[in-house]
Structure formats: C-alpha cells, structure tokens
Amino acid sequence: MSHDFAPLPDLPPPAASVGVIGWLRRNLFSNTINSLLTLFAIYLLATLLPPLLNWLFFDADWIGDSRDACTSGGACWVFISARFSTFMYGFFPENETWRINLIYIALIACMAPLFIESFRHKVKLGVFVIFVFPIFGFILLFGGVFGLEQTETSQWGGLTLTLLLASVGCVAALPLGIMLALGRQATNMPAVKSMCVLFIEFWRGVPLITVLFMSSVMLPLFLPEGVSFDKLLRALIGITLFQSAYIAEVVRGGLQAIPKGQYEAADALGLSYWKKMGLIILPQAMKIVIPGIVNTFIALFKDTTLVIIVGLLDVLGMVQNALNDPNWLGYSTEGYVFTAFVFWIFCFSMSRYSQALERKLHTGHKR
Amino acid sequence: MTAAVPNTAADNEVMIELRGVNKWYDKFHVLKDINLQVAKGERIVVCGPSGSGKSTMIRCINRLEEHQKGQIIVDGTELTSDLRQIEQIRKEVGMVFQHFNLFPHLTVLENLALAPMWVRKMPRKEAEAIGMQYLERVKIPDQAKKYPGQLSGGQQQRVAIARSLCMNPRIMLFDEPTSALDPEMIKEVLDVMIELAESGMTMMCVTHEMGFAKTVADKVIFMDRGQIVESNPPEEFFNNPQNERTQLFLSQIIGH
Numbered sequence: 001m002s003h004d005f006a007p008l009p010d011l012p013p014p015a016a017s018v019g020v021i022g023w024l025r026r027n028l029f030s031n032t033i034n035s036l037l038t039l040f041a042i043y044l045l046a047t048l049l050p051p052l053l054n055w056l057f058f059d060a061d062w063i064g065d066s067r068d069a070c071t072s073g074g075a076c077w078v079f080i081s082a083r084f085s086t087f088m089y090g091f092f093p094e095n096e097t098w099r100i101n102l103i104y105i106a107l108i109a110c111m112a113p114l115f116i117e118s119f120r121h122k123v124k125l126g127v128f129v130i131f132v133f134p135i136f137g138f139i140l141l142f143g144g145v146f147g148l149e150q151t152e153t154s155q156w157g158g159l160t161l162t163l164l165l166a167s168v169g170c171v172a173a174l175p176l177g178i179m180l181a182l183g184r185q186a187t188n189m190p191a192v193k194s195m196c197v198l199f200i201e202f203w204r205g206v207p208l209i210t211v212l213f214m215s216s217v218m219l220p221l222f223l224p225e226g227v228s229f230d231k232l233l234r235a236l237i238g239i240t241l242f243q244s245a246y247i248a249e250v251v252r253g254g255l256q257a258i259p260k261g262q263y264e265a266a267d268a269l270g271l272s273y274w275k276k277m278g279l280i281i282l283p284q285a286m287k288i289v290i291p292g293i294v295n296t297f298i299a300l301f302k303d304t305t306l307v308i309i310v311g312l313l314d315v316l317g318m319v320q321n322a323l324n325d326p327n328w329l330g331y332s333t334e335g336y337v338f339t340a341f342v343f344w345i346f347c348f349s350m351s352r353y354s355q356a357l358e359r360k361l362h363t364g365h366k367r
Numbered sequence: 368m369t370a371a372v373p374n375t376a377a378d379n380e381v382m383i384e385l386r387g388v389n390k391w392y393d394k395f396h397v398l399k400d401i402n403l404q405v406a407k408g409e410r411i412v413v414c415g416p417s418g419s420g421k422s423t424m425i426r427c428i429n430r431l432e433e434h435q436k437g438q439i440i441v442d443g444t445e446l447t448s449d450l451r452q453i454e455q456i457r458k459e460v461g462m463v464f465q466h467f468n469l470f471p472h473l474t475v476l477e478n479l480a481l482a483p484m485w486v487r488k489m490p491r492k493e494a495e496a497i498g499m500q501y502l503e504r505v506k507i508p509d510q511a512k513k514y515p516g517q518l519s520g521g522q523q524q525r526v527a528i529a530r531s532l533c534m535n536p537r538i539m540l541f542d543e544p545t546s547a548l549d550p551e552m553i554k555e556v557l558d559v560m561i562e563l564a565e566s567g568m569t570m571m572c573v574t575h576e577m578g579f580a581k582t583v584a585d586k587v588i589f590m591d592r593g594q595i596v597e598s599n600p601p602e603e604f605f606n607n608p609q610n611e612r613t614q615l616f617l618s619q620i621i622g623h
Contacts, residue, residue, distance in 0.1 A: 259468075261468035262468060262470065264431050264464065264468060265464065265468035265469070267429075267431060267457065268429055268431065268460075268461070268462040268464075268531075269481070269482040269486060269531075269534060270455075270457035270458040270482065270534065271482065271486060275486075279481060279485060280470055283472050284470075284471070287472065361472075
C-alpha cells in the first residue's frame, strides 16, 4: 500500500533573522557587548550631531558683509564670504585676478581630455601640460610682458600659492625622485649610488620646516653679497628636493617588486639600460607605487602650509591673517573649518583619482 | 622527423665557443673549465641534475651571468664587459626562459613588436607585421590583443618564443622552457621548438625532455657539478652512456 508523500510547505524564516530586524540583530545587537556599544554610539551621535549640524547649517549666518550680520549664534560664514577673494588670491592686485582664473580655466580645459577614454593624444597633451603650461602660467602670474602688469611673488598667496607650491613640488620632484631611485639601485656605479643614498638620507632626515627655514634664513648668508633670489623660489627648491627624497624611496620599493625575470627578458632582447627602464621596468613599477606616490603628494599638499614660517601666506596663512583683522576677531573656528574643508576637497579628489587610475591600469595578472 | 639532420660542410662556421670558462658564486665554483663549440645550425641539448650549472652556462652566453675566467665567443665577438658588444650579441641571441618573462603591462603584440621597434629601430607598422607573422607561426594569432596574464602557460611560452624570433636571431637559447608548464601544455611548446629546429636555427636548450633530445638534438651534453661530463650524439648518449654519473642520471629520469 502506498500513500502520496506530500511535504509540508516551507515555513517562512523567523522574522527576527531577515529584513531590517534581522540585519540589526546580526550587526548591532549580536551579543551584550555589541548591544551596549551600539547604545553608546547612538547616545554619542544623539548628543553631538544635532548641535554640530545646528552650528554648521541651521543656525549659521550666510548672508551679509560684516560681523553685524552674525547674530543667530551659529557659524558665521559671512566671514568666509567677505574674505573669500583674499583666501583664493592672496594679495594679488584685485583687478588682475582674472589672470589667475584664466590659469585655472586653461588648466581644467587642458586636463579634461586626459579623462576622456577615447582621446588619442594623451601623451602629447600630458607633455604639454607638464612642460609648456607652467611657462604660460608663470607669464600670466608674473606678468611684465604683453602689457600685463608685473606682480611681486610676495603678492601671490592664498589657495593660488598652495596649489602652486604643491603642483610644482609634485611635478618637479617626481622625475628627480625617479632618477634618485634608479641611482640608488645602480650597484655597478658605486659613486652614483652613494651620492644618491647620501642625498636621500639627508633630505629624509630633516624636517620640512627646517628646510624652509634654512632656505629662507641661512641660504642668503652663504650667497655672495648682492646675489639674492626670490624667497618663493627658494621655498620651491627646498620643497622639491625634500619631496624628491620621499618619492625616490617609494619608487625604489616599486623597482624592487619587479621580478628579476623582467630585467633579464629586457636584457636578453638587447634593450639598453634606459630603454629597459623606460619601457619595461618603470611602467610596471610606477603602477605598483601609485598609492605610495599619491600618499606623498597628499602629505606634501598639506605640508605646504608650513611655508607660513618663512612669511609666505598660503590659504591657511591668509585665513590666519584675516583672523587678526579687528573686524573679524573671534571667528577662528569658522576659518579653520573652512581651511580644513578646502584641503579635504583636494586631498580626497587626489585619493579618488589615484584609485581610478589603479583600476584603469590594472591588467590583471602577475609574473 | 629525422633525427640529427647532418650539417653540410658550409655550415661548419662556429657560432658559440666557450674556452676554459670558469665561474664562481663567492666561493662556490659553478662552472669548471667549460670547453664547448657549437657550429652554425647545430642543436645542442644540455641536461643534468639541478645545481649542475647548466642554466648558468647558457646564461653566460648572452651575459645574463658574468664569467670570471676563460673566453666566450659568440658569432665571432668575444664577450667582455664592453656594453656595446654585449648589446650587439644580445640582438643576435634570442632567449626563452623557464617562467616566460613576458611583459605583463603590454599586449601580446606589443610584447612582440617592442624589441624590433626599439632595438632594430623599425617603424611600428612593420614591427607589428613581423609580430603577427611569428604569432601565426606559433599558431596563436587570435591572441594578439590580449594581455599575457589572460593566456595559458603554454600559450605564454609560445609568445615568448615568438618574441625572441621577432629579432631574427642567429642563435636561440632555451632555459628549461617546459619546466614550468602543466603536462598537457608541454607538447604544444615542444612542437614549436621542433619546427624551429627543423628550420635550421642554431639552438642550445637546457631541458629534461629526453624525447625532444632524441628527436632534434645533434649533440646531448650532460653536466654535473659544474663540469661537462659527457657530450655525444643522442643515439650514443642514450644507448651507450660512458660515464657512470650519466648512467645514474639517465636511469633516474627514464627508469620510472
């Protein structure tokens, strides 16, 4: 005798293990300690977040042109908007700021095609941006030709100066750093190698603040009478040399990660040293060290604020300068929050760009 | 396939000559008084236990390793520390490695065209045409646009052989070309090498593929502890090994 076997339908999963409640249980209240930590975190957020948001946004004063507009007790963003142009352009003559804007616009216009996948002449454009564009930028900033009013480097300041220091520091230090890394690897040329080691270890061993101080205060003592060169230029050279030592060590790490077989295969094909490095080793090594290089770039970007000790006023310097203005005494929090925000925007963009670059260059295989 | 096609008299030109070559790694004596002549079109198979110096020997021929004593003369040029001469010799000597050593950041075709373009100064179009030609010869023209990491080991090794051939070398060196491959891929690589041997290329090959040695070698060299112990044509070498170390080695690799 047989009877049909009809299994009962599956029961739905218990409500407490799926959906929102399930997620909460698993992630936030899985045991006593986690539950306590969750409750504590909620308490902290509840006490801290509303006042912060109130200060930042809801109670903040946005419109006006003097401190009289700031009455509601929140942040006084009027301070930022009133002094915005000095934060951006420093002491650049007011009716000449179009020149700085033009540099930004031209730079963005030049860089944009580099992000377009199908654009064919990326290398040529890259070379143009790195070698020709700085000349164009310098002429616009400095003036003195083509009927442009000449400016002093001491008038350059604010975000303009920050970006100038950081970009020159990065662009000039990268090739120098690569050469130093290659030099340090050159075991068959002991003189070159020890010079590179000496250079790297010297610059890595001193704090940037000392470098800037020395370039500004001590260097003129060693120069012959009457010879002097620009304070900004000295700071730039100091930053570049300092940065190149760091980049050299990052790049060296990449060079060491390339398997010996790659060097041998390039050698066996008859490639000369420079071709081997330029075509085979560096393209692979640089890809590996993108995160490290971007890390040093971000560190440098933030370190540029140190130029304040030699009297160059970058964006932070301009903010501090504005805080000394008797009309705006007492708004330092707003100033520093704003500066932090500006730096964060740039550093975060760099970080995202490096991640995108890594993904793009990943050809997905080792050996 | 005929074993050991006899060389005609005109081919007696010596392509590689090693005279009393010695090499040390610190105190370890890797190569002891190596004497060897390879004539044009000759196919030499080098075998021996690991650590016997066979890879080191062929790596000395294109100076991936430096020898410390003796003379190495390749295609009429002596290897010294003169960089130009080394580069000159490397142009004429192709090398295939155990681990392929393809350039992972370049596509297969770019791997092939690189040396003709940058060493032989060929225009890109021409170099790529040559690359495609050799890719067809190793039977994977459809992989040209892929990256090496997307190919199987056997395919990668065939690309590596094609890459060397693109330089139109007069000599090919193989350093254990099939040792890193899965068994089912060994044949496809050996087939390419056999075809190359039949085309008259001067070849030196470090390998444990005794079938390959029997098929194509003019001479089989057995090395042990840095010395050439035995050097004979394959029939003689396999059927009537003279030295007891050779006998032991052969019994170990063929006996199972």
